[in-house]
Amino acid sequence: MSYSATFKDHLAHPRNAGELPEATAVAEQTNPVCGDRLRLSLVVHNGRIEVARYLAYGCPPTLVCGSVLTELITGKTTTEAKQLTRADLLNAIGGLPSRKHHAAALAIEALNAALR
Amino acid sequence: MSYSATFKDHLAHPRNAGELPEATAVAEQTNPVCGDRLRLSLVVHNGRIEVARYLAYGCPPTLVCGSVLTELITGKTTTEAKQLTRADLLNAIGGLPSRKHHAAALAIEALNAALR
């Protein structure tokens, strides 16, 4: 289990942590197996994600997936965001061991739930 | 298997090695299990062992038992020599691991055969 420098940087300096009182969409997903949790708050305006915030509980990959996801989606249209896959997210964080792929899945699920 | 200094000295400088053309008694014993062999030549005069020589083939304990035995018996009367036991010989050489005790037994047998 050795994590990349980028990965550790997100862990030490999470981007977009928090919640949005003015959120237009909020969703929280829990992984039924391990109990990891991700909460996403978005301000969507004219079909575009203007602000994204997240809260996360769980293993480092879950925390980092939240941070990287918010970076990825900020500024994207909801249509674009809906096309984001688990693989895209994994790529963006520089890969994860396969038994941690479900952390990325959780993030994508939370995103889809928020955009639903 | 660490041998004592005395033991090694006998091995490097065997005492009384050889045969005696003028021997009055000669005997050779072979250990049926391991094949070790001891040959003893004695000059017995007036019931006293005046000269003793040995030849030996086999493991170091057998070689050393031969050397130490000849030292022990030289000058002894045959009656005294007949009373020598395996234990006496073992004592004289400073002990042997138990699975090597039969080397001392071989030497005592050769002695008894020569004195018979």
Add this chain to the structure above:
Amino acid sequence: MPDRRIYLDHSATTPVDPRVANAMARSVAENFGNPSSVHGFGQQARAAVDRARREVAALVNARPNEIIFTSGGTEANNLAIRGVCHGSTVAARHIVTSSIEHPSVRGVCAALESDGWEVTRLPVYEHGIVRIEDVRHAVRPDTVLVTIMLANNEIGTVQPISEIGAFVRERRAAGQKLFLHTDAVQAAGRMVLNVEDVGCDLLTLSAHKLYAPKGVGALYARRGVRLMGQNVGGHQERERRAGTENVPGIVAFGEAAKIAREELFERTAHDAALRDKFERKVGELIPDVVMNGDRERRLPHLSNTSFRYIEGEGLLINLDLQGIAVSTGSACSSGTLEPSPVIRALGVDDEIARGSLRFSFGKDNTDLDVDYTVEVLVQAVERLRALSPLSRPLVVS
């Protein structure tokens, strides 16, 4: 790499004491012979191994010929448990163990289970300690072995092995072929160890928890215990553990055992002072913490603390980025999805189990290390809690 590095993971492994490293380096240079060789080079190496054997024996008050050197604690545990079970001459096939054993004991027990052995795993309740009554109830006429650790590696709790030992001896006096094994890997060098007082038949040690290098350990096997060798094909260690001896490792182990015996009280007092200060400050400065395991019956150097609302590994990495090394669960189970089975065995909820960190102090740690660690910890916990959804209700607009 951060400027300052603080090692607080002495239960995972310890730095090698320079005196031990020296003894080892000397042995590498001087005693390279094979201890099985008859010549001088070999006998010199044999003598070095024998000296080390006496020191390791002295550490636990055993006789030198009751010490079997192994490649570590894991192998010693394998040898003890399989050795007794496979060597057993009775038809019985039942083992009693605890639910908080090190993975190596857990692993061998599970392996025997899949070979048809029955295994009873005793609970440890909220304090992390096995109850002697439970042992009494669990042992059956067909029990061959009780294997319960002396001190736990994650929470440091000390088990009532002397009482268990007395009970096992009672059963043996009554004719049962029952043996007691105890894994003392964490206890050695951190408390007084005496196999006579403990009353065990087998006891496991590992050098690298004693400021010696990794890759060497020992099993104490009381004279008369029938043990079937596991690594076979050589007459080393009185036919109980084949393979050319790790001479430099064994020499280092001997030196470390000697120092551990001589400096035991110093070390335990030192470690306990730091640990206690650490716990006091954490208790004062960080809300919502739970300290796991019994407060009294535990090793002096270890603190296992859960930080509510956050998960341990993220916290661990945050500390690591600041140069502070701690662990979650045992080093061996790191990388699994499951929260530590040891913490779970305490009956705590998942959040506490997943939020636990182990801080284990050692002889080279200082007061300043504690201050700095607490400072960094306070900030890291705050940062991660700010990220946690657990403390905040979900408000869907």
Add this chain to the structure above:
Amino acid sequence: MPDRRIYLDHSATTPVDPRVANAMARSVAENFGNPSSVHGFGQQARAAVDRARREVAALVNARPNEIIFTSGGTEANNLAIRGVCHGSTVAARHIVTSSIEHPSVRGVCAALESDGWEVTRLPVYEHGIVRIEDVRHAVRPDTVLVTIMLANNEIGTVQPISEIGAFVRERRAAGQKLFLHTDAVQAAGRMVLNVEDVGCDLLTLSAHKLYAPKGVGALYARRGVRLMGQNVGGHQERERRAGTENVPGIVAFGEAAKIAREELFERTAHDAALRDKFERKVGELIPDVVMNGDRERRLPHLSNTSFRYIEGEGLLINLDLQGIAVSTGSACSSGTLEPSPVIRALGVDDEIARGSLRFSFGKDNTDLDVDYTVEVLVQAVERLRALSPLSRPLVVS
């Protein structure tokens, strides 16, 4: 202790190369972390182990993840043989081996035999080499494993493993679940080793025959070979060998493997020159000697010579008293009453078997060492022969 000490027992173990000792000492000081730990100290140790793994893999042209570090050659042999046999999913229970294996292979095969496995031990004839036709005949539809050493430790003969490997692959292509293990402990560093050319599925190495310290070895297990772990209860070595890694030993092994690869041709040429000179002089100066094992298909550094009329151990001790270290049989069987089973397997008479000594040369030996050794040997043989009754008829007066 004698003034001059000459070590001619490199097949028993080798002195540690100073470069290797340095790498080891550095590792003790710098990489003390537990490779299983997530933090920086742990990852640093993990990286050191991985580097060493690449070097050891390169020595035999394997992939790094095909290398399993063990506590030595004995454990690697145990793991290979038991691992394949216990891991086998077919009902078959037959093993083919040779009659001159190292005690560790012999021991595991005997242990499996008493568990109900059938073992065929192939003859090696007067040259000490297994015949490929015999292997073909011995392998049955229910054979699970062929385990035959690459080079013998007492007489140095090199076995036709590539041919056996080709045959095993044929059988596997025909659907049989048959594997080939070879013990390359003596071969490594003394001949080119390439697991692809050898065609084996498992191959054993031991560091201390390569100028590295004792207590570390490796098993090459080809990707896809099903191996049941023997030391269990930890996720190390991809679950195939539990226990905290012997980090300094592994680092030393890696360094030694690298040097062995780089200096292979130099070393073999050097050793062979000394050995050949030694044999030439012995042949010239001492009557009634027999050189055991094939003259051509053998390791470059080893001479096994029998001195008629005398027994090896007495000669060994006489040499030792003059500072020269050699061995009778394998170091591991020293101390037994039986003459070496390896020499006996050559079909020689008892006297030749008991009169054999092994001289094994190494990189630090010199021409002068050979001269001095032969000088001492000539005298010692004479002295002992003067003591021997074997050459002289018994005349009873």
